[in-house]
Amino acid sequence: MDEHRTGPRRSEQARLAVLGAAAELLARTGYENLTIEAIARQAGVGKQTIYRWWPSRGAILAEALLEGLIFRQELAVGDTGDLRRDLTDWVERVHAVLATDQGRALFRALLAAAAENPELGELLRVQLGADGGVRARLAASGEAGPAAGVADEVADAIAGVIILRALSGQAPAAGSAAALIASLLPG
Amino acid sequence: MDEHRTGPRRSEQARLAVLGAAAELLARTGYENLTIEAIARQAGVGKQTIYRWWPSRGAILAEALLEGLIFRQELAVGDTGDLRRDLTDWVERVHAVLATDQGRALFRALLAAAAENPELGELLRVQLGADGGVRARLAASGEAGPAAGVADEVADAIAGVIILRALSGQAPAAGSAAALIASLLPG
Amino acid sequence: MDEHRTGPRRSEQARLAVLGAAAELLARTGYENLTIEAIARQAGVGKQTIYRWWPSRGAILAEALLEGLIFRQELAVGDTGDLRRDLTDWVERVHAVLATDQGRALFRALLAAAAENPELGELLRVQLGADGGVRARLAASGEAGPAAGVADEVADAIAGVIILRALSGQAPAAGSAAALIASLLPG
């Protein structure tokens, strides 16, 4: 029982133009100024093409995030064999992003989007924890890691602190990354 | 150098009507549908009265938060003398709020507002950490508490986890509050 | 020099489906809501099939009119030998059509189409004057008819009055058909 259909297929070019435009405008103007019309204009696409394929602004951003068009390498955890050091490095790298106006604005915009879109919220949590590798490293860390059963709590705590700092706009103190990791992974 | 002026002073009644309307509409319709016109309508107030006294939606919500019109008692930490127990209780209480549709929606709406309004973000952090008493209790806890110098990290981690869970819509597992506190306050 | 060509020829079925759909929709929804997409949908035809064969909505309606799918027998003049009586009968019959909501709406829709489409305008005039037989009867009427050289004026006047009444929505007074003919064909 094939699905035989006639007519043109979805345009991959239009799809990517929309995602790219959304990512760029999000960084440039923030979430509340991210309008469908501006995305369409910037992407050179009709509005209907957006409404045909995405149910909401949040869904566009979720897809852009998954395509790696928003924050990609910034979120990968390195692996030197030393868990504490890797996580501290990672947190410091994220803090560095949040220290720039661009980076902080983009992160906050993403938060605003997530706060109004449950699926994007969950995706953001996953990307901030698991996909970057934090969760995996924690789970695999054995002796050196957190007590059994609390790996998820720790991963959430790290992601949570980062979100909170982005929200409150607080410049993290020097050494705060190390202090955070020390609190969470004592020993 | 007095300021001598004539005419009526600011109407406290109008002020409270606006704050109350904003708090109610936020809970009912979420942040992105929280319009100035709806607030004015609901409050029985002219739009100009709002624009005269508040610079943004975020400022209205910040004031409503400070007036205790949004989440008040939910956020106070008890004091039985046992720090771990008090914090676990508090986290569980907050989780209970997030488990209701109303509560989660309101919390997310507040997050959306905070993500688009730096001052409100900082205020939210303070209310979630310090004013509720978490930070104070941590700082005062001495031996039983976290290592010196990391009280702020721990307070941020607790608040952060809560925010993350609200964002991702994850129902926290039973016992997750205890696990979280255990991770952060080992011993 | 035959035209040898391969592939399917124009589908008569599609053509008639389009004309029928256009006629029905015109009566049902009026001219300004008569969209190409609705015609295609109603006819079970692709949009391109319409654009391939007709240059405009007006052209579709013109063809439908010529096929007799819009007002046919309503417009034929009878022949009892008495010109004045035949014309009066005819005008009264047209008035009766205009007295119904359906009939008036359809006539007005046709007028709207004609006003935006010169060819359809001319066609409407011809159908309302000549094809129905008015013009022919007038020209052939000899003594009893209008003064030589003004037959066209009289035919135009009769058609014009009918159009004007459709436009203004005026219910014609009883006896107005007779009065009109009396004015135009004195004696």
Add this chain to the structure above:
Amino acid sequence: MDEHRTGPRRSEQARLAVLGAAAELLARTGYENLTIEAIARQAGVGKQTIYRWWPSRGAILAEALLEGLIFRQELAVGDTGDLRRDLTDWVERVHAVLATDQGRALFRALLAAAAENPELGELLRVQLGADGGVRARLAASGEAGPAAGVADEVADAIAGVIILRALSGQAPAAGSAAALIASLLPG
């Protein structure tokens, strides 16, 4: 029992700007290209201002017609004392308008509007018959005029012929004005 209301009154400036823009655009682009957005743009007015005060495009045009912004002096009947001559002159003047591309296009646009808007249709009939003075002159003409009781028929016939000619795009033959009047006002 005054009507006491507070707040700003309707802006006469905006009202006239809208009517003027509508009249100009009607002449320039025809009725089906006369969009609310274009009127608003041309008038320097918000769309909502138009939707607040007028229920339809037709209503705007009706008001513009009443304000004399579309065809004013073209439609006045002169008075030399000789009814036949005055009417012939008038019909010839209208024919002259219809002979220009501009004039014919504007007239047709008006017809299109009237065909989709009953009130405008009636207004057009009144303006074309009575307000221009045709009906009044006919009624007052006594002996020289049409038989008693058919003045309205004659006025409608004159207006109808003019409409029909505009619709069909027929260039009226030289002398056709005289022929028309002769048919209608014999003697």
Add this chain to the structure above:
DNA sequence: ACGTAAACGAGACGGTACGTCCGGTCTTTCA
């Protein structure tokens, strides 16, 4: 008490964006 002036409710204004609909073109598959 009386003027003056500010704050109030109401709401019109020029705008921007919404989400939907349609115009006309182009692309794909089938018959």
Add this chain to the structure above:
DNA sequence: TGAAAGACCGGACGTACCGTCTCGTTTACGT
């Protein structure tokens, strides 16, 4: 290669709010 299907870009629809700007009314001083 005509036809059905339908995606595409463009752009108008009518609505909702934005933030600013009158209006007329209602206080609450200062004289």
